[in-house]
Amino acid sequence: MGVTLILSLPAVVIALVVGIFALKRQSGDRRNLPPGCFGWPVVGESLSFLFGKPEKFVCDRMKKYSPHIFKTKILGEKTAVICGPDGHKFLFSNDQKIFTAFRPHSMQKLFRSYQTSASAQIPREAESKLLKSPGFLKPEALVRYLGKMDYITQQQIQTYWEGKVQVKAFPLAKILTLSLACRFFVGTDEPERISRLINYFDDITIGLHSIPLNFPGTNFYRANKSAAAIRKELRTIIKEKKAAMTSGAPMLDILSNMIVATDTSGKHMPEMEIADKIMGLLVAGYSTVATAMTFFMKYVGERPDIYSKILAEHMEISESKKDGELLDWNDIQKMKYSWNVLCEVMRLTPPLQGTFREALSDFTYAGYTIPKGWKVYWTVNTTNKNPEYFPDPEMFKPSRYEDDKVFPPFTFVPFGGGPRMCPGKEYARLAILTFVHNVVKRFKWEIVCPEEKIIGDMMPTPEKGLPVRISSH
Numbered sequence: 009m010g011v012t013l014i015l016s017l018p019a020v021v022i023a024l025v026v027g028i029f030a031l032k033r034q035s036g037d038r039r040n041l042p043p044g045c046f047g048w049p050v051v052g053e054s055l056s057f058l059f060g061k062p063e064k065f066v067c068d069r070m071k072k073y074s075p076h077i078f079k080t081k082i083l084g085e086k087t088a089v090i091c092g093p094d095g096h097k098f099l100f101s102n103d104q105k106i107f108t109a110f111r112p113h114s115m116q117k118l119f120r121s122y123q124t125s126a127s128a129q130i131p132r133e134a135e136s137k138l139l140k141s142p143g144f145l146k147p148e149a150l151v152r153y154l155g156k157m158d159y160i161t162q163q164q165i166q167t168y169w170e171g172k173v174q175v176k177a178f179p180l181a182k183i184l185t186l187s188l189a190c191r192f193f194v195g196t197d198e199p200e201r202i203s204r205l206i207n208y209f210d211d212i213t214i215g216l217h218s219i220p221l222n223f224p225g226t227n228f229y230r231a232n233k234s235a236a237a238i239r240k241e242l243r244t245i246i247k248e249k250k251a252a253m254t255s256g257a258p259m260l261d262i263l264s265n266m267i268v269a270t271d272t273s274g275k276h277m278p279e280m281e282i283a284d285k286i287m288g289l290l291v292a293g294y295s296t297v298a299t300a301m302t303f304f305m306k307y308v309g310e311r312p313d314i315y316s317k318i319l320a321e322h323m324e325i326s327e328s329k330k331d332g333e334l335l336d337w338n339d340i341q342k343m344k345y346s347w348n349v350l351c352e353v354m355r356l357t358p359p360l361q362g363t364f365r366e367a368l369s370d371f372t373y374a375g376y377t378i379p380k381g382w383k384v385y386w387t388v389n390t391t392n393k394n395p396e397y398f399p400d401p402e403m404f405k406p407s408r409y410e411d412d413k414v415f416p417p418f419t420f421v422p423f424g425g426g427p428r429m430c431p432g433k434e435y436a437r438l439a440i441l442t443f444v445h446n447v448v449k450r451f452k453w454e455i456v457c458p459e460e461k462i463i464g465d466m467m468p469t470p471e472k473g474l475p476v477r478i479s480s481h
């Protein structure tokens with residue numbers, strides 16, 4: 009008895025010491041995590057994140073916990089939200105070192121028809137490489153789109169705007185954006201096909217950030233059904249395209265190039281994978297561009313003084329061109345004031361609120377430790393409306409960007425920053441400026457419902473589609 013006690017004493021002591029250390033480490037860990045709250049079991053704080061604008065979700069918690077970083081649990085993941093210019097700088101300059109891309113589970117499921125969950129992250133890397141490498145979205149390539157872009161925009165305005173007294177800007181911006189994207193990414197321009205696709209894309213956009221519960225009535229259910237419908241349509245298009253290509257049709261769009269592309273072992277991409285990739289591209293470029301065009305109509309419709317300055321810029325460009333001559337690269341470079349206006353539009357209403365990353369290792373930020381595997385979220389609003397960089401942040405003031413004023417890095421970030429900055433930025437700039445040119449040249453407009461509510465929790469959306477009264481010059 010006595011012997012056992014003596015023998016086991018060291019064991020007890022060791023166990024105690026180890027236990028105390030373990031406890032200490034654990035509580036030390038806990039003390040080092042950022043402030044914040046994980047919310048309810050399972051759903052965490054997802055409901056307040058999804059139903060209530062993300063910028064409000066973030067702003068409320070910055071006030072409550074810390075202006076630099078806080079923890080939460082959203083969309084099924086422990087997440088650190090990084091805020092402010094220092095946060096953005098840290099995030100964007102450590103991309104691919106500490107951080108890798110992460111898509112919420114709802115997105116992974118909507119875009120994953122062909123692969124297993126283990127490789128869910130890979131396609132995004134591959135996709136962004138694919139977009140960047142053949143240079144479809146680089147200025148050199150975009151120059152070639154420009155005339156056609158102008159032509160399509162003119163046609164659309166003729167069809168949907170000309171001769172009307174009142175139009176709804178948002179739905180028309182969506183038709184235009186999807187028509188352009190279908191032309192340049194997919195190589196198709198059949199209006200019936202495009203109007204069929206539009207509702208599907210709206211459903212997917214809403215379902216991108218959602219709780220992935222697949223039963224009738226949920227946003228995810230509708231998005232998943234629409235994703236299936238789009239894939240089906242895209243596979244029909246791929247078959248048509250392959251047939252056309254064997255009979256020698258030229259390959260001018262991204263889709264054709266994906267069809268002929270081979271990997272290092274000479275294998276072609278499976279049709280399902282192509283469909284998913286093209287769908288991803290269309291989704292990324294659809295509502296963002298349409299939102300920027302729509303809020304341009306809204307903010308400028310409220311400000312005749314700004315409208316006059318934009319008009320002057322575009323009349324000068326028009327007068328320098330022959331009748332019927334389409335826009336070229338030079339003309340775009342002259343649209344400086346218009347682009348300043350658009351920057352202000354996107355500062356006040358960012359088309360994309362923010363995105364996620366995953367931590368590849370433990371890291372320390374602002375004195376807190378964030379464990380490996382946690383997700384990290386950033387939002388545009390934590391800098392775009394900061395009065396330190398943008399005095400009177402709620403004022404619509406395109407003059408902020410005049411004289412090539414530069415803002416401190418990572419304060420003006422509607423397209424993100426660092427290696428993962430939006431690859432569609434230049435394409436978006438051309439599409440939006442071409443729209444601005446054609447609308448301003450033909451019409452002046454007034455906002456029909458100045459008090460129209462902006463709904464849409466993840467995507468800012470005018471409740472009634474932004475009706476405007478238009479009249480030609």
Ligand code: HEM
Nearest residue numbers: 136292293296297300359360363422423424428430432436
């Ligand atoms: C006004 C229009 C647009 C805005 C404001 C916008 C904004 C953004 C933002 C903030 C990101 C996230 C960057 C990050 O995570 O750090 C992003 C990513 C992306 N955007 Fe855009 N975007 C626009 C138009 C487009 C267009 C037209 C396309 C397609 C041609 C596009 C394709 C993409 C893709 C593929 C990504 C993911 C890149 C990656 O993860 O590496 N975007 N965009």
Ligand SMILES: *[C@@H]1O[C@H](CO)[C@@H](O)[C@H](O)[C@H]1NC(C)=O
Nearest residue numbers: 063064067389390391393394
């Ligand atoms: C956006 O950020 C600014 C300051 O950073 C804040 O005052 C504003 O309330 C935020 N917007 C929302 C809707 O929370």
Ligand SMILES: *[C@@H]1O[C@H](CO)[C@@H](O)[C@H](O)[C@H]1NC(C)=O
Nearest residue numbers: 117118220221222232233236
């Ligand atoms: C989405 O719909 C497809 C049918 O098109 C179904 O097989 C799949 O299970 C659904 N996805 C999820 C995550 O429920």
